[in-house]
Amino acid sequence: MFQEIEKQLIRAFEEQVAAKFGTGIPVSIEQPKQACFGELAIPVAFQLARPLRKAPKQIAETLLAGLERPAAVSAFEIAGNGYINVRLDRGAYAMGLLNPPSANAAGSGEKIIVEHTNINPNKAAHIGHLRNAILGDTFVRMLRHRGHFVEVQNYIDNTGVQVADVVVAFHYLEKKSPAEVQKLIDNPEIRFDYLCWDFYARISALYVQEPDSLRWRAEALHAIEAGEGQVAEMGHLVADAIVRSHVQTMYRLGIEYDVLPRESEILHLKFWATAFELLKKQSAIYLETERKNRGCWVMPASAFRNSESDPDSGNDAEDSKVIVRSNGTVTYVGKDIAYQLWKFGLLGKDFFYRHWSTYPGGHQLWVTSDHAVEENVPQFGRGSKVFNVIDSRQSYLQDVVVAGLRALGFDRAADASVHFSYEMVALSPRTLAQIGVELSEEDKRRAYVEVSGRKGLGVKADDLIDKLIDTALGEVEHRHPEQLAAERQNVARQIAIGALRYFMLKFTRNSVIAFDFQEALSFEGETGPYVQYTAVRAQNILRKYVERFSKLPDFRTCLQQVSLARFFETENFWQLLLLASKSDSAIERAVASGEPAHLAKYAFQLAQAFNNFYHDQRVISEENEERRHILLWLTQYVHSQLVSTLQVLGIDVPEYM
C-alpha cells in the first residue's frame, strides 16, 4: 500500500517535471524526519534549482499547479524553502489496509543462488559461522518474500587442508583406523565435532613445534585428493560426519539448504580440468617461467586489480595470483572458478546427486555425487544471479574468481556475481576471560581478539545455543510454573533463537562484532525477545478478546471510513498504523541495500511503537464499541505485520513469554 503510493507519486511528479520543464530527471521520495511534515516528502525542487536557475520554492509552486491529487493523498504542501510535503488521507489509507488488493507475485522465474555457511568440515561450527549462516538464511528469506525463486547452496570443502589436518591427527598421532574413527562417530557419548575441534588445535600446534610433521599434511592431502586408501576413506568419514553436525546445528536455528556441492566432486568429475582448459584457451592464465612463481599457472594481477598499478611499486608478475601450483595441484581459487562457472550453467557439465537427508518439515537436502545413483533429482545450478556469503577477508579471492569469469568472456555472469561480504565475529576481552583464555599483553589492549580454529580459540555454536536456551528456560520456568515442561522447553528454545538471530542481524555487515556473552544473552532492549514479547502481548489481547466476546468482529463490515478517519486523527495511532503498513517497504529496502540489519531495525521500531500503544490504551475494556473495534483492529494488524516480519527474520513468536 505504502509502496504503491510512493510509486504513484514518483510517476506523477516525473510526468509533471517533463511537462512543465521539458527535462526528465528521476524523482526521489523520502520520509520526513518529523511526523508533523506529513508522511512523504519530495525534494525534487532542490534538484531542479541549479539547472533551471530558479528558486526551489518557485519550482515547487509550478509543479503543484494543476497537479491532480492521487486518491490516498489529502494534501500537498510546500514547506521550508522548497520541500513538497505530502499528507495522506488517513481514513482512505486505513480502508485500503482493511481491504487489501489481491497480492501480486513479483517473481521473474529466474533463479537466484545464495551460497552460505561453507564451513570447513573438520570441526564444530563456531559463532563466526553463525553470522554467515544467519545472514545468508535471512537474505534468502527476504528474497523469497519478494517472490524470487532461490536455491540455497552450502559448499563443502571436503578435500582441503583443514580436513587433512584432522585426518593427520587421527591417523599419525592417534594411530586410529577408519573403523575406529567410525566407532567414535557412532558413539552417542562423544561429540565428534567437538573432538575434532580439539584435534585440529592439537595438530596445528604440533606443526608449529615440529615443522617436520608438515610432511604428514602433504601426504594426507595428496591421498585425500586422489581419493584412494585408508587416509582418503578417513577423510570422507570425518567430513561427512562433521557436515551432518553442521546441518543439524544450523537446523536448530531454522536454517535449511537445498544442495551441498562438494569439492571432491569438483575434482573427480574433472570440473577443474574443464575450467583449466577454458582459462588456458582464453589466455586468462599463463605459465610463469621466472622468479618466485616459476612453474605455476598464474592470473596476472592486472586482471583483478581495478586501479592502474604504479610502475614504481612492485611488479605485476610478483603480485599475480597462483591458480595451479608448481607441483600441478590446483588452489582453492581455481576450484572456486570452476564452481562459480557451474552455478551459472557455463561450465558445460553437471554433478550427479544423491539424497542426503530430509528435514522434519519434509524438505529434501541433496549432495553432489560422482556417479548417477538416483532418479527424479531436481535441477540445481543454472542461476541468473549468485550471492556468495563469504567473510570480507576473502574479498581478494572473490575478486580473482570474478576476474576469471570476465577473462573467459562471461561478463554477464561476472556482473551477476555478488560477494555478499560481512566482517568477522571476534571475541570481547571479557568473554575471553570467561572462557578461560590467557591474553597476551598485546591482546589485552585490543578491543577484541579474532577467533582462531587453529588455536582452538572460539565459542562453539551449539554451546552458545545451549547457554541461551538455559538462560531463557530459567526465566520461563520462573514466570510460568503452571505450563508443561515440554512446552516451556519449546518456548525457551524459540526465545533463545530469537535472541541469537536478532543479535547477529542487528549489526550492519561491515561492522566487526566483538562478541560478548553478556550482550548476547540479554533479552531486554533492542533484542529478539523484546520484539517477540511485543507480539505475544498483542496476541494476548486478541486471545482474551475472544475469551470474553467469543470471537473477533468482522472488521470489514463493522469499520467505517468516517470513523477510521476520526480515530486516526490521533497522531500516535496514525503513526503506529503507518509504520506497521511499511513492512514490505522495509523488506524491499533491506534487499536493495543488502542489509538484513535494516529489517531487524524496522521490527524493533514497530515493536517499540506498539509497546507505547499497549501502555496507554486499554483495548478489551474500552466501553465505546466502535472505538474498541478500531483499537482491536489496529492491534490485530500490527500483530500480523510483526509476526510476518519476524518470520522473514527467521524468528518464531512463542505462545507465551
Add this chain to the structure above:
RNA sequence: GGGGGCGUAGCUCAGUCGGAUAGAGCAUCAGCCUUCUAAGCUGAGGGUCACAGGUUCGAUUCCUGUCGCCCCUACCA
C-alpha cells in the same frame, strides 16, 4: 610499501540519494505494576559526528590531506 574498511553519547551501534532540531540500545539517575504479562513504559543527563582544508544554497554523508585502529596483500582457505 600497495589495496580495502573503520573512527558518531561513558560502552555497543544506526543514520536511506547531500536536506528540516544527529538517533537507538546498554549503563547511570528519577518515576510508573489492583488493569490486555514490568522481557514493559515515561522522563533526565550525556555530542567539536577523529582532525584540517575543499566542493555548495546546504556536509556526519562527497573530495583531498593528516592522525589512530582493523583486515587483506601464501605454491592456506
